[in-house]
Amino acid sequence: MITSEKSTVRIAILDLNEGKPNQSMRCIHQIVQEWKENSGLDVIIGEFDVRVKNELPDTSFDIYISSGGPGDPLSTRFDDWDISWNKWLNEMERWNNNPSNAQKKPIFFICHSFQLACRYFNAGILSKRKSTAFGVFPVHMLEAGKQEAIFDGLRDPFYAVDSRDYQLTQPNHSVLKKMGATILCIEKERPHVPYERAVMAIRFNEYMIGTQFHPEADPVGMSLHLQVEEKRKTVIESHGEEKLINMLEHLNDPDKIMWTYSHVLFNFLNSAVGMPEYA
Numbered sequence: 001m002i003t004s005e006k007s008t009v010r011i012a013i014l015d016l017n018e019g020k021p022n023q024s025m026r027c028i029h030q031i032v033q034e035w036k037e038n039s040g041l042d043v044i045i046g047e048f049d050v051r052v053k054n055e056l057p058d059t060s061f062d063i064y065i066s067s068g069g070p071g072d073p074l075s076t077r078f079d080d081w082d083i084s085w086n087k088w089l090n091e092m093e094r095w096n097n098n099p100s101n102a103q104k105k106p107i108f109f110i111c112h113s114f115q116l117a118c119r120y121f122n123a124g125i126l127s128k129r130k131s132t133a134f135g136v137f138p139v140h141m142l143e144a145g146k147q148e149a150i151f152d153g154l155r156d157p158f159y160a161v162d163s164r165d166y167q168l169t170q171p172n173h174s175v176l177k178k179m180g181a182t183i184l185c186i187e188k189e190r191p192h193v194p195y196e197r198a199v200m201a202i203r204f205n206e207y208m209i210g211t212q213f214h215p216e217a218d219p220v221g222m223s224l225h226l227q228v229e230e231k232r233k234t235v236i237e238s239h240g241e242e243k244l245i246n247m248l249e250h251l252n253d254p255d256k257i258m259w260t261y262s263h264v265l266f267n268f269l270n271s272a273v274g275m276p277e278y279a
Contacts, residue, residue, distance in 0.1 A: 007041060007042055008041070008042040008043075008044060009039075009041050009042070009043050009044070009062050009063065009273060010043075010044045010045075010046065010060065010061040010062045010063070011032060011043060011044070011045050011046070011061060011062065011063045011064075011065065011269075012045075012046045012047075012048060012057035012061040012063070012064045012065070013025070013028055013029070013032075013045060013046070013047045013048070013065050013067065014048050014050050014056070014057065014064065014065065014066040014067060014085075014113070015047060015048060015049050015050060015051075015067055015069075016050050016051055016066065016067050016068065016069035016085075016112050016113055017051070017067060017068070017069045017070070018051040018052060018069055018070055018071065019049075019051070019052045020069075020070055022069075023217070023218075023220075023221030023222075024067050024068055024110070024214065024216060024217075024221075025047075025067065026221065027214075027216040027217060027218050027221055027261075028065060028067065028216050028265075029045070030218070031216055031261075031265045031266065031269075032045060032065075032269070034266075035265075035266055035269045035270075039269075039270075039273070041273070046061060050066075050081050050084070050085055051069065051081045054080055054081045054084055056084050056085065056087075056088040057088070059091065059092070059095055059105065061105070062103070062105070062106075062272070062273075063105075063106050063107075063269065063272045063273075064092070064105060064106070064107040064108070065107075065108045065110070065265070066085075066107065066108070066109050066110065066113035066117075067110050067111075067112070067113060068110045068111030068112045068113065068114075068163070068214060069111070069112040069113075070112070071112070072128070072165075072166065073112060073115035073116050073119060073126060073166055074119070074126060074127075074128075074166070077119070082116070085116060086116075086120055089107075089116075089117065089120055090120075092105050092107060092208075093205075093208075096205070096206075096207045096208075104206075104207045105207060106207050106208075106268070106271070106272040107207065107208045107209075108209055108210065108211075108265065108268050109208070109209070109210030109211070110210070110211060110214060110215070110216065111163065111164060111211070111212060111213070111214055113210065114168075114201075114202075114210035114211055114212050115164075115166055115168065115212070117202075117204060117208070117210050118168045118199075118202070118210075121175070121176075121179065121181070121204055122172055122175050123168060123171060123172055123175065123176060123181070123199075123202060123204075124168045124169060124170050124171040124172050124199065125168065125169050125170040126166060126167070126168055127166065127167060127169065128165060128166055129164065129165055129166060129167050129198075132164070132165050133162045133163065133164050133165075133167075133187075134162065134163050134164075135161070135162060135247050136159055136160070136161055136162075136222065136247045136251070136256060136257055137159065137160065137162045137187070137188050138157035138158070138159055138188045139157055139158055139159070139160050139185050139186075139187065139188070139200050139201075139213060140156065140157045140185055140186055140187070140188065141154070141156040141157070141158075141184065141185045142183055142184060142185055142186065144182040144183065144184050144203070145184035145185040145201065148182075148184050148203060148209075149267060149271050150203075150209055150264060150267045150268050150271060151184065151185075151201075151263070151264065151267070152263070152267055153263045153267070154259070154260065154263055154264070155255075155259075157188070158259065158260055159255075159256040159257055159259070159260060160200075160211075160213035160214065160215065160217070160257060160260045161213060161214040161217035161222055161257055162187070162212070162213050162214075163214060164212065167187075167198035167199075167212070168198060168199040168212065169196045169197075169198055169199065170196065171183055171199055176202075179204070179205060180205055180206070181202055181203060181204045181205060182202070182203050183199055183201070183202055184200075184201040184202060184203060184209075185199075185200045185201045186198065186199055186200055187199075187200050187212075198212065199212065200212045200213055201213070209268070211264070213260075215260055215261065215263075215264035215265050216261065216265055217257055217260075217261060218257070218258065218261050219251040219252065219257060219258060222247075222251055222257060223248075223251055
């Protein structure tokens with residue numbers, strides 16, 4: 001938690017989008033800007049291009065958000081940027097575990113970053129899905145998720161944007177228990193297929209949390225995604241045209257992804273500075 005006497009908050013945003021066009025960074029910046037206006041704090045943002053420029057923040061920031069991105073989280077472990085990202089995470093972990101560092105460093109991992117964090121912490125089996133998951137889907141909370149401050153105000157299930165080719169299944173419960181981690185929620189039940197439900201969020205420790213879904217996604221960005229022929233085709237082939245129409249209707253429902261957008265990262269930022277929840 002950041003001390004209440006500190007009026008300036010430095011936020012590092014780690015961009016893992018590999019230079020590809022995306023809506024995620026716009027949404028993250030938009031959330032931080034909205035939060036800044038409501039908090040009354042002086043917010044300084046540092047953005048780091050992890051995969052193209054191999055840029056990583058140092059420990060001078062107060063809060064860290066590591067974005068989603070494209071590609072295979074299993075194949076890049078020997079890439080320079082991946083090695084650097086893991087060294088950065090190790091440094092953050094060591095900082096938070098050092099009792100002489102009174103001010104800890106909260107970190108939020110999104111989608112691809114969540115997968116990398118799961119790989120780093122050996123949280124379970126990380127594997128390629130049988131088919132791409134893309135769209136707006138219900139996410140089901142476990143008991144720990146219902147007690148999680150970052151999910152305060154969310155319903156069970158809540159709706160979120162899911163966009164991934166990889167997943168975490170078969171959680172390594174002994175490892176998670178030893179490190180004090182908790183699984184917060186899992187993907188929607190699919191009774192028509194014999195696959196295990198993927199983990200959708202983990203609190204890795206007191207200061208690090210991650211989601212497989214995109215809590216930053218807003219209706220504008222998702223609408224643009226669903227106008228791309230490849231994305232529309234993915235949804236129709238996987239779920240049918242009726243599901244696509246249903247998703248488009250969800251975008252205008254304030255209780256669906258807009259509700260998730262207006263709670264999760266705002267709760268995270270408020271928790272990081274010890275403020276009351278945003279919504």
